[in-house]
Amino acid sequence: MNKRIDSKITRGSAELAILSLLAEQPLYGFEIAKQIDERSAGALRFTLASLYPLLYEMERRGWVEGYWQANHTGRDRRYYHLTSAGRRRLTPLRQEWHAFFQALDRIAGVSHA
Amino acid sequence: MPDWRKLVRDQMPLQEMAQETREEVISEIAAHLEDASEDSSLLESFEERTSPEFLSVHWKNLGRAIERAKREEETMNDRSRSLWLPALINIAVAATLLIIFDIIWPHPVIVRISYVKLAVPILWLLTLPICGATGTLLACRAHGSATVRLIAGLAPSLVWLAVFCIMGVTFALDWRVFHGFPMNDFFMSALTWVVLPALCLLPGTLPFLRRPAQG
Numbered sequence: 001m002n003k004r005i006d007s008k009i010t011r012g013s014a015e016l017a018i019l020s021l022l023a024e025q026p027l028y029g030f031e032i033a034k035q036i037d038e039r040s041a042g043a044l045r046f047t048l049a050s051l052y053p054l055l056y057e058m059e060r061r062g063w064v065e066g067y068w069q070a071n072h073t074g075r076d077r078r079y080y081h082l083t084s085a086g087r088r089r090l091t092p093l094r095q096e097w098h099a100f101f102q103a104l105d106r107i108a109g110v111s112h113a
Numbered sequence: 114m115p116d117w118r119k120l121v122r123d124q125m126p127l128q129e130m131a132q133e134t135r136e137e138v139i140s141e142i143a144a145h146l147e148d149a150s151e152d153s154s155l156l157e158s159f160e161e162r163t164s165p166e167f168l169s170v171h172w173k174n175l176g177r178a179i180e181r182a183k184r185e186e187e188t189m190n191d192r193s194r195s196l197w198l199p200a201l202i203n204i205a206v207a208a209t210l211l212i213i214f215d216i217i218w219p220h221p222v223i224v225r226i227s228y229v230k231l232a233v234p235i236l237w238l239l240t241l242p243i244c245g246a247t248g249t250l251l252a253c254r255a256h257g258s259a260t261v262r263l264i265a266g267l268a269p270s271l272v273w274l275a276v277f278c279i280m281g282v283t284f285a286l287d288w289r290v291f292h293g294f295p296m297n298d299f300f301m302s303a304l305t306w307v308v309l310p311a312l313c314l315l316p317g318t319l320p321f322l323r324r325p326a327q328g
Contacts, residue, residue: 029141030148048145049171052138053178060182062192078141088258 014054016097017044019082019090022064028077029055055080063089115150117143124172129180138179195257200268203248207269207310210244211237231301238313244269245317253321266318270311277303 017036021027027035032055033046058064063086071077082090104110121142127135214236221232249266257265264271280299 028144030145030152033145034152048142049175049178052142052145052175053182056138056179056182075144075147076140077144078137089256092256 013044013097014046014050015058016090016093018054018058019063019086019093022080022082023087023090026079026081028071028079030077032080058086061085117146117150121146125176125179126173127176127180130183134183138183195252195255196261196265199248199251199255199257199265202251203244203265203268204272206247207237207241207244210240214240226301231305233305233309238309241269241310241313242315242317245314246321247317249318249321253324259322262322263318266321267311267314270307270314273303273306273310277307 017040018032021032021035029051033051036044036046055064055066059066059080062083064080065083066078066080068076069079101110118139121139125139125142127138130138211234214234218236222235224231224233245266248268249262252262252265277299284299
């Protein structure tokens, strides 16, 4: 069975995934993509085309802020950290997704699948 | 080791972007490719994404998507959507209602407090909870914080507060005007146009202050 999740769902969840990761610590683009890939066991995977437009849009909205800093190998990378506006966005977003999964579970019993 | 910056610069059209921003985007995407090329767990996907097909088709889409995402004037920013627009709509609705009620019922209720008479626009005040709810709900839907929602909900009252503050400062600075002005009337007018509207806006505002944003 292909465990990769349908692209429409991953697109909708991308915002939540990125904001949640950045709530823990500042990360740069590749780290964000890699952590999402690892933590979702490959179910969610970001490409260049899906990650950076979203990151830039979130930055324009003031939810995240980018800054250049050397990583552990000494190379300059553009890190992103969550702003207070991003934290405010994250709380209702988590609630919305929680409510969404609960509703879906009541209808389709997805937690027992 | 490939020159990732050159590859990105050659493949991704970012003509509509300012030079400084373009260079920053190119550096960031090149850094991503460099990391991906060195990371074995993503090597397969990296190879897929740097194949000739991907380079010739999707880079253009990526360039366009990045330009769209970076373009500030494309959409309203969050502050405009969550605060200014709801507040302005609230003020506009409240002002329109005030004008309409002034036309159809130009006789405000007169309330006498001590020797001061207050002309209270009672019909208008009764409709203000709807205005407060409208402003707060719009701010709520735009993911405004509780403070932003409160400001958007009380906007008509805050406009009057600003007007009375300016008048108060003017009176304080110009002693001649201040000296002859009936201050009791001033404070009673402030009560009518600031405090009473705020109290009427609040019942519409409060239910949406802590409600999760939707839409």
